[in-house]
Amino acid sequence: MKAFDLLPALIQLVAHQESAGGDATGLAARIRHRLEDISHHSTSYYFGPADRLVPWVAPDHPAPEPALRSTILTSVLTPVWEPDRQARRTRLCAIMTELVKANKRVLLIAPDNRTLDETLLASAKALRGAGLQYRSFLCRYEPPTIAHEGGINLRELSFDAQVSAFLGKSQSDKAGLRRKLTRYLELAPILRYKAEKQKDLDEVRHLEWRLLSAMGDVQSRIHRLEETLARYESLAIWHRLGMQVVGSNVGTMQENCRLYEVQKQEYLQELEVAQARINELKPEAYVEPEMRPEYDELKDEIHRLGGVERVREVLATEEATSRRPFLQAKRVIAATAAKVAGDTIFAPLRYDALLVEDAPHIPLPLLFICACMTRERIVLAGDPRDLPEPRPTEEGWLMGWPTDLAAESLSPTGTVQS
Structure with a gap:
């Protein structure tokens, strides 16, 4: 049978x-x-x-x-x-x-x-x-x-005690995950904003460098013209005639000095604006030393769990009312x-x-x-x-x-x- x-x-x-x-x-x-x-x-x-x-x-x-x-x-x-x-x-x-x-x-x-x-x-x-x-x-x-x-x-x-302990740990894990997600969502726009400001700051600093370079060139030209004017009368006649052939005489050199000076003042004005903008952008682009490592760690954790939307789904899911999975796990x-x-x-x-x-x-x-x-x-x-x-x-x-x-x-x- x-x-x-x-x-x-x-x-x-x-x-x-x-x-x-x-x-x-x-x-x-x-x-x-x-x-x-x-x-x-x-x-x-x-x-x-x-x-x-x-x-x-x-x-x-x-x-x-x-x-x-x-x-x-x-x-x-x-x-x-x-x-x-x-x-x-x-x-x-x-x-x-x-x-x-x-x-x-x-x-x-x-x-x-x-x-x-x-x-x-x-x-x-x-x-x-x-x-x-x-x-x-x-x-x-x-x-x-x-x-x-x-x-x-x-x-x-007892089964009830083990289930309660598991659910308590699960709720604790969810609370920790919720804090991580909240902190990540707080840091993400802040760091994006600061990254944009850092980009602006880099551009303005590059502009400052170009203005300083241009102003240095103008100052060098003014300095050379002033030296030439100071010793013009002591130059040999043939040297002065050579300069006049190419249009470089006392009048034109004085005019060029005035033009270069105007250009220098324009550079100075632009440089003042750029430096003022740099001073504004510095605190806006500043990132606290511990903020970036914290964000990178949170980003890796959220990415490991499937991204922000997946974490939100997990947090939105209520604990299953079925007790059978706990029995199957023992x-x-x-x-x-x-x-x-x-x-x-x-x-x-x-x-x-x-x-x-x-x-x-x-x-x-x-x-x-x-x-x-x-x-x-x-x-x-x-x-x-x-x-x-x-x-x-x-x-x-x-x-x-x-x-x-x-x-x-x-x-x-x-x-x-x-």
Whole structure:
């Protein structure tokens, strides 16, 4: 028999319990809907590991010892049947440590919150003993019933606490990013303005340099003419005649001196205007020494994040109301079997391994749903003396596993919107 062949029987069993009127919490209805979803969308689930459960939950014939229902050794299904609870959990936690080191996603389930908390404490100690940061790997979906023990605070591992811490960090990161964007948008126009003023300042300084050069040339010419006029009478006659031939006599030299002087005054006026403009532009173009490095750092950060528009989109986006991504990010999720099977937030999640503590006290419909969420490996742990004798159900199916959803070991569950 395959696991998929059990689905009709499980659906009938749960439907019968639902119609019997003992489903005050609505758990049976949610479980039935989940089983029907597995039946209708079988390609979205995994039946390989679940097939290995069949000899244990629905044996073909009674075995002299419950722990001997299946003698097939396989890496897909690992039974840890041990009456001693401490020894059993030690083995279970050792397996979990191996899975965590192998980077596997693990679902840890138990029939009730107390058992789950005790197992989670043992797991945290095992991971800590292996030199691993258990806070980074473990997550308790429901609020823990044990606050702390042995230096381990289970409240720190609770899903709500981790989500709140993440959202708080996210809001802090957003606030920091918003400050960076605001500062960048403040500095950008300031530096653009100062860059324009620096360009103007460079142009005016270039004009000043050209005016100074031109005025220097004019002054040199005036100086040469004045020297020539001062010693004109002492020049040889032939020298003066040569100068007059080219139109250079006392009258023309005096006239040229006046023209050069006028030109010099014009240059001086233009130079005064240019220097006044330079004095105006200097403070406008001045950039504080720390402003440019700050702007360059902010510019690189904004560019790395995709530009101003992308950063604005990120800041405008509200925090997602879905809590499922946080569950997907955790390596080990610990929850009661009823919560995993009945809460819609777990419906699309899949895990590499399923670890089951106190398995004989988990009703088969819940165990079956959790098994179908598992890709690679199932570890069943419990006291073999708690395994019931195989008995036929009212529908005629031979079941060697508890099927009653109203068992006292189940903790109440509620649906959490995802």
